[in-house]
Amino acid sequence: MTSTTVLHAACTVDGESVSLSLQEDGLVLERGDALPTTIAWADVLGATATATMLTIHTCPRRGNGKRALRKLVAESDDMTLLAHVAVATTFLARFGWAPERSLDDLLHATPAPRKCLVLINPVGGSGKSEAMFESVRGFFDATHIDVTTQCTEYAGHATEIGRTLNLTAYDFMVCVGGDGLASEVVQGLMRRQDWHDAIRFPFGLIPGGSGNGLTQSLTKLLGEAFEPENCAYLIVKGAPQPIDMMTARNAEQETFYSFLSLAWAFVADVDLESETYRFLGGARFTMASVAKVLSWKRWHGALSYLPLEADESSDSAYWESNPTPRGSAPELHLLHDISAPVPTHWKTIEGPYSFFWATSAALPSSDCHLAPGAHINDGLIHIVAAPKNLSMVAQTKLLLGLDTGAHIEYPFVQVIKTRAYQLRRTDTNYISIDGERLGGETIQVQMHKGLGRVMCLPLPAQS
Template identity: 35%
Template sequence: MEAYLRKHWAQANAEVVCRFYRTEARDERKLLQLTVAGIELWDDKQDAAQTVDLIPWSAVLGASESTASVRRRFIPSYRGDEVEEEQELVVFGCLPKAEMPQRAGVMGGLVALAGTVVSSLLPMTRSRGPDTEAGGCERVTVQWVFRFVGKDAAAVALRTVKAIRFLADPRVQQVDKEAVKEAQKALDAYGVMPSRHVRCLSEDGVLKWELGLNVVSVGLYAALKFMVVINPAGGAGNAQSTYEQTVAPVLEQANVDVETVITTHAGHATELLADLPLDKFDCVVAVGGDGLLSESKAIALPPCFVCLFCLILTVGLGDMCALTVLQGLMKRKDWQKAILQPLGVVPGGSGNGLSAALLARAGEHNEALNAAYSLAKGSTQELDLFSISNSQDEVMYGFLSLEWAFVANMDVASERFRYFGDSRFLIATVLQIFGLGRKSFPGRLRYLASDEDEPLPEKYHERKNSDAEAARPSCVCLEKDRQAQEEGDEAVAEKTGTWKELDGPFYMFWGMNVSHASADAHIAPPAAIDDGYFYMMLVSGPDFSRVGLSRLMMGIEDASHLDVDRVQLVRTRAFTLTASADDDLMCVDGEVFPGPEVKLEVHRGLGRVLSLPTRR
């Protein structure tokens, strides 16, 4: 970025009129300069002690010419002069909501959002600061309107739009200087922009603009291209409206090309991804829950009664759309390449565990706007996936969880109350705890023990080649353990690690590949998306009271459930879970998976996801 600025911006300042709206529209003259840190705005005077307003690149989505169409869609409260509108540009941003009242001048004042847009993007939520672990920072979209003045103002505005689009691109932050230099050589060879040098000096001699181009058109990169898969039945049926009202504007402002597909039937996303041409899209984004679940998930329940016990819980099926996308990738013959296709998730259904985990690790609130910002400004991250098989030789791949016992029954039972939206989990949980469902579940768990000081598992794509290179990921550790037990080979058994067994009855088994099952279910705080481990939150042994279960469930939002007596959080890479009853329900990422015996193994870094990096 430094090399780009030295070559194409060269300490240039452009005089601009900042248009922003507080109680009324008014103008403020500034000198605009693009720097490594962001867009700097200086007072139009020579004062060494003057305050500089900085719009950091992390807050900038992109920029656009100020046309009637752009103003109508994004700045409906615009009251500027439309004469010579070609001299004007709009900078689109997305800021932490908590920063808004703390910012003076440009950062605090250049907010040009109509009240109707604000209300749609800022739902009523609990007020939390940007650094609170539980909620993460809430965001708001903003627009800064700049009108250039002086000689060649229209040309300067156009070139500034192109430069801002390039510098705001998250890929610019990720390349090294040598890569930038090589890309610049290619640009020069193609002659993207003719070289010209123009200086505009004010009467007092202050340099207001120096144009030393080549300024790139879109930058060194082509525009990002996303495929967005929307399940209109997700959650309470608002997935499509959530995308159109909140996510789509952010992606457009960030100069992302989008191809949208609305699913029409069960398994549509799986079919779509099975035939998707690779390298066509930078990311495949899933919006909303599947909403078209197997009839096997319906179970008979007594009529609902008045709930006398209040329990806040959001767990469930909002990741089903992403799950069907994953199955489609893994069914391909070229799955080894296809699985590297970055995936994105937007909370549009109920549950939304993967979205909650990705946003929480980045310090973001679990809202659609934050997810859209994460997609626009994020980068490709490694994601652990797991394979799970049963005694019927059925194999499935997941990214979120395995549920059994209390939580699986609650999850499945909640389908009867889908009409109530997220409240369905509350209803199903209360019914399950207070006498209308089983409390204990006999079974056995055999798992590969993990020491706290052991090195992280080997990444899947870094393993040495083998004869089974083309085979899909499977439970290799479990197969070696089975062979060692059958053959009595102690040497093989020692290499596979230490295995432990735990007998039931079990009252709770909630296995997690990531930290969150939903925004309000922080099940496994130590879990990372790429550490190669699976985390089992379980309760077993002697009788566990319903009061204990209620305390456990009330604590999952802030992870205080781990302080409840007899609650364990066990880290492992592979395990076999055997339920004593053949009809016990098990759920993989919210979808019923037949038992009674399942084998699961984690494959570190097998998948890819588009997300913000972990907030250190």
């Protein structure tokens, strides 16, 4: 046994004698004179031992990047040894290699199984969310996660669940649906008296709706394929990670909390009017986009924002700056009174506008690279706007550029980074915030860095 090996077992796999060892690089299988096979810890989910049989659950990537569940079944007459291998494998699969821990440490340090509430929107997207979760339930079983499922039954049900959820009954929640389902839960969490604890209750997402911006952004950041299996993998192998959230308010005293984006003009109209084509699933956005381009509509209003160079506030995470929560909602120290004039150190860009989309993520919608380089916890709002009367050709070019992020290089597109802004409209057109409609002539938004937590693998360092 080398210094990088925590446990070694002689066993039988498919009738063949195999040496199985738990090493720093992963599970190592040696068969006779053949080269050793190593299964990296990143691809190991967990293990179980029953009498003389050991089952190790893995999820390697296929050629297309999609992860698939696999089982390695080993047998041995040494039942105690197999039980030790199962416990140690499960620990290392979840927490990674721990050179300072002995085998005895691993056998006594494994925590109790996690508990998870899986919230399913049965009518989201193409209406296949329940079947989709069942197709990835094996990831949760393999990692010994105790799952409780619940389907939403009416509009606003997810908000009510978030408002009344017993935070001590579960370790985290998984939303199976689109961004809208998770957004509803967030609204409920923020309506609680203990909002400062509730908003830090971790949530994960498995795409089952037609708008999946957050899962697209997470998989992109972490180098995973945008597939339900990969999203489940990120959740079960992950841990709570900070995620930025925004407060949006209007003059009518309505407040909305967003983890993704606010859209106005072309994008908002497409997002909200596309409900007409819901039966088409994700293709509904394409249909609505074509119809809107052909209408050659313009939207009138003004954007005012706090330039980063004039922002003297701390860029630290919200809970570092506010360790002792006060009040019934996050502090809005960057925003002025909504009925007062815009501060002189803010900048204003008058319309009309052809395009306006503000996001905290790189991909606020499926396959839409709106803000390349944006990070879900960089503490910034990334505004992409076209405050001009674009021709139909230019508008089409902008939309096509969203597929790769090329649009940010076009001279008629402005990219603004800020922590607070105000949008004043002179029309009654839609504003869409995380897929939901928000009214009011004037909207103010402030960013809160790391206010919430999302279940996934550790995010890469920001560039």
